[in-house]
Amino acid sequence: MALNARAIYPSSNPDFISFPSRRSVVHSTQGIIACTQPLAAQAGQRILRDGGNAADAAVAVAAALNMTEPSSTGIGGDMFCLFYAAKERKVRALNGSGRSSQNSTLARMRDDLGMKPGDTGEIPIASAHSVTTPGAAGGWVDTVEKFGSGKLSLEQILTPAIELGEQGFPVSELASFFWRNGEKAIKKASPNFGEILKSDPHAPDGKRAPLPGELMKNPTLANTFRLLAKHGKKGFYSGSVAEAIVKVLQDLGGRYEMDDLSYHLQQGSQEGDAIRLRFNGQDIGRVFTHPVDGESSHSANEEGVDVWEHPPNGQGIVALMALGILEELERTQKIPIFRETDHNSAPYLHAIIESLRIAFADANWFVTDPTFSKVPTQEMISRSYLAERAKLFDANKASDRLDHGSPAHNHSDTVYFAVTDKDGNAASFINSNYSGFGTGIVPQGCGFPLQNRGANFSLTEHDPNVLAPRKRPYHTIIPAIVTNASDGSLHTVYGVMGGFMQPQGHVQVLLNMLTFKYNPQAALDAPRICIGAGLPEVGKVLDRTVYLEEGIGEDVADALAELGHEVAILRGWERGLFGRGQVIRCHEEDGKLVYSAGSDPRGDGAAVPV
Secondary structure, rough: OOOOOHOOOOOOOOOOOOOOOOOOOEOOEEEEEEOOOOOOHHHHHHHHHHHOOOOHHHHHHHHHHHHHHOOOOOEEEEEEEEEEEEEEEEEEEEEOOOOOOOOHHHHHHHHOOOOOOOOOOOOOOOOOOOOOOOOHHHHHHHHEEEEEOOOHHHHHHHHHHHHHHOOEEEHHHHHHHHHHHHHHHHHHOHHHHHOOOEOOOOHHEEEEOOOOOOOOOOOHHHHHHHHHHHOOOOOHHHHHHHHHHHHHHOOOOOOOOOOHHHHHHHHHEEEEEEEEEEEOOOOHHHHHHHHOOOOOOOOOOOOOOOEEEEEOOOHHHHHHHHHHHHHHHHHHHOOOOOOOOHHHOOOHHHHHHHHHHHHHHHHHHHHHHHOOOOHHHHHHHOOHHHHHHHOOOOOOOOOOOOOOOOOOOOOOEEEEEEEEOOOOOOOEEEEEOOOOOOOOOOOOOOOHHHHHHHHEEEEEOOOEEOOOOOOOOOOOOOOOEEEEEOOOOOOEEEEEOOOOHHHHHHHHHHHHHHHHOOOOOOOOOOOOOOOOOOHHHHHHOOOEEEEEEEEEEEEHHHHHHHOOOOOEEHHHHHHHHHHOOEEEEEEEEOEEEEEEEEEEOOOOOEEOOO
């Protein structure tokens, strides 16, 4: 008699990581996909082999991740993309985030929530009020049209994900864990919950979250993808899908109308310039090694690197500001040039923590939809301003609360992935529901939940991020690209998902590679820290707490506490707080590009070569 999936996962209480383990760096000259689900990586690999480029493959991966890891991402959410065009050596940004409805005024929202004059409060993350227009569908189409190879149709690109939904796929371990954690909320959110759960006659309501290794199908989501493939953006923002979105939201008290989706169809995604900081701290431009096969002994550029992030309404500026502050602290000798043995030491982590706190204090006030309020982006990453902000650092004690607050928000579920192709193009891509399954609200017949990104709006008048009609909120999702400052060639494609953990992960993973000489996989394996930004499933979040990941020593925790930090060490499954990252490095040998990639052990995924 054949066994079932429980034979593969027999433990009733599995460990997050059962034993110390290792992954090797993955290499390829034809391209690499690094993401949290192997089946999604396979989808991208298929597109590259069929002649598509990194942008085409990125959309295939995004759609397949929607199928295989809907607890983090989906077509009901938003996306941001940075695309590196190899021929021009240029980084281009695409903002695929959605807007609030035309009826979403501050007065109406406060009235709907029963708030009195002077009351402070937030938009509930599980309510229809927290939904903003899903921008991912339009972003996927625009990514292919603006950056794609032109060799493959959208139907060809979405076919791997459609097949997963119609034929079924075995569910990965961590995806199942997040699915099961979200089951109760999904069932409460809307009457259509069964579309994203597994049929089981023995389960309450006849539906439940899939277990690891079990087959899962989602034919309604596959049909949504078919409509998008056939009709383009009109297949999502008009017709049956749009009507289902509006109906379920109105049934649940929301204020969305068809005009709101039509407006996004007309506006589309916004293409613009990525923002850049040149970083040359920690002697990263003076790395010499033994020559390799007659190549130069210089394995870094003296000019340093250019770090590229997505501009506001995204929070990528936090990572750039923190890196700039760290370089200024080094220049003024407030911190040393750290040695490899200083990794995750108390002095190093104190510098990271304080630089991030200063950066978040500014970003949490200034970052908003730039079409509504001027965001002083270039001023915030200017050397003169960063030098002034760096004066707030004290090497001997933790800072008091800084102006404009600290990153105390607690929502975080997203997928980040990186794709490179044989021609040297790269896509740094991030797609998100915001918190877990978002609202968990499923439009009938569509197979996806709607995001709750609108919970990030402020309900305080005069706040730059205050709710207003057809406005984009402060966004946590941020892809990143690094280029060599000397010639603009590709250095690294990378990112770390995880809400307000994302810029913190960007800084730590990048410095792991540049300062501490870790390879791409080791840079992701290393324990991380997170300041005042947690996942809802971890528990109540305290904005002054510094969370340390298991593997950082107790002596380091004690030393940070002596400096005045509130410290907590997270172990086991709680380590999901520290996000899941992907890295693809690039170097050249014999005139050929060589990619070297790592994938975070905190996720189900892998780096898959072509």
